[in-house]
Amino acid sequence: MKVDCPTCSATVEWSEESLYRPFCSKKCQLIDLGEWATEEHKIAAKPEETPSPDAIDVEEIEAMLAKQGDQFFSH
Numbered sequence: 388m389k390v391d392c393p394t395c396s397a398t399v400e401w402s403e404e405s406l407y408r409p410f411c412s413k414k415c416q417l418i419d420l421g422e423w424a425t426e427e428h429k430i431a432a433k434p435e436e437t438p439s440p441d442a443i444d445v446e447e448i449e450a451m452l453a454k455q456g457d458q459f460f461s462h
Contacts (some may be wrong), residue, residue, distance in 0.1 A: 394418050 389409040390408070393416035401408050410416040422428045 389398050390401050392411040397411040407416045434455045
């Protein structure tokens with residue numbers, strides 16, 4: 388099977404002999420890695436929703452803090 392290199396679009400044979408598949412070379416593989424590292428490429432995700440103040444249960448937080456004891460607040 389033949390595929391196009393995602394970086395330069397060169398045709399690449401998809402086989403065990405193609406060490407950098409789906410890339411045509413180590414250079415193209417590293418270019419792609421760099422694009423992911425700098426977030427030029429990213430996978431879309433649903434943005435996290437921040438809870439509204441009404442959704443925060445203050446009594447529950449106070450109960451958890453009460454269980455921690457005094458050492459929790461000494462640092």
